[in-house]
Amino acid sequence: MTAPVAVILAAGKSTRMKSETPKVLHPVCGRLMIDYVLDAARAAGVEKSVVIVGHKADLVREALASHSDVVFAEQVEQNGTGHAVMMAERELKSHQGSVLILAGDTPLLQGSSLKALLDAQASEKAACVIGTADTENNEGLGRVVRTASGDFDCIVEHKDASEDQRRITEINTGCYAFDTQLLLSSLRKLKPNNVQSEYYLTDCPRILMDDGHKVAASCSLTIEEAIGVNNRIQLAEVRSHIQREHLNQIMLSGVTIVDPTQTSIDINVAIGSDTVINPGCVIEGDVTIGANCVIGPHAHIVGPKTIADGSHVGR
Incomplete structure (x- = not known):
């Protein structure tokens, strides 16, 4: 076929x-x-x-x-x-x-x-x-x-x-x-x-x-x-939908996101289990975060970057 x-x-x-x-x-x-x-x-x-x-x-x-x-x-x-x-x-x-x-x-x-x-x-x-x-x-x-x-x-x-x-x-x-x-x-x-x-x-x-x-x-x-994206309002609505689904998948994989409404994580970010993402974090680009890490609060991480298991990343 x-x-x-x-x-x-x-x-x-x-x-x-x-x-x-x-x-x-x-x-x-x-x-x-x-x-x-x-x-x-x-x-x-x-x-x-x-x-x-x-x-x-x-x-x-x-x-x-x-x-x-x-x-x-x-x-x-x-x-x-x-x-x-x-x-x-x-x-x-x-x-x-x-x-x-x-x-x-x-x-x-x-x-x-x-x-x-x-x-x-x-x-x-x-x-x-x-x-x-x-x-x-x-x-x-x-x-x-x-x-x-x-x-x-x-x-x-x-x-x-x-x-x-x-x-x-x-x-x-x-x-x-x-x-x-x-x-x-x-x-x-x-x-x-x-x-x-x-x-x-x-x-x-x-x-x-x-x-x-x-x-x-x-x-x-x-x-x-x-619905197509024709203006910046619709762009924000689409982003909100995709981000919510993405954060849900991250949490289901064994990662704690303390407050998803105050967290932004790009699609290409990989995070290991038992890592905690505190409020106010923005993680962008190709980032790999290991297991048992503590990120934030208010950390801004821009890839490409790899963070080792057990790391604590502050602001």
């Missing part, structure tokens, strides 16, 4: 972030935002990811240069999500299998959810499966409309939705699993028939359905996974 590939959209500017740094290169707990998306794709079985670059493309290429499973395609002008995926055609044209379309600014994506999306595509024998999530907080989000029998019918954007449609809690997450060759055929038929004169990826499912192919929707993701 051919391994799936992924196309990761990372060409946009950091307009709402008000930053000169490409959005996907903003760090979250010591790793780049896009690194989390790449890891989720790998966990779903992806062996090659095509990253679509655009704004400050050289910076993104440089940041991901060490990833042997990443190739790049450039979108010189940002003409919509469909146009962005078109840029990957050279990398996709010989692929016989599935392709995941993902956004590079969704660091909470889970590999298990993407695997469920691919499994749904295989079981449904679908040309496309739209990843959806269920949420009451659906303001501004595209609604997934189903037929009376529960099959996918269409996506309706919030501004175009009727009162009944606005009550729908199943929303489009922007994650898709496509048959690669059918995706390419639908992209060739895209028209910029909208106010922005852009090519929308969301038009591809309807093109495939009109051509007689099956399109399905699978509620495989949580709303947290689906």
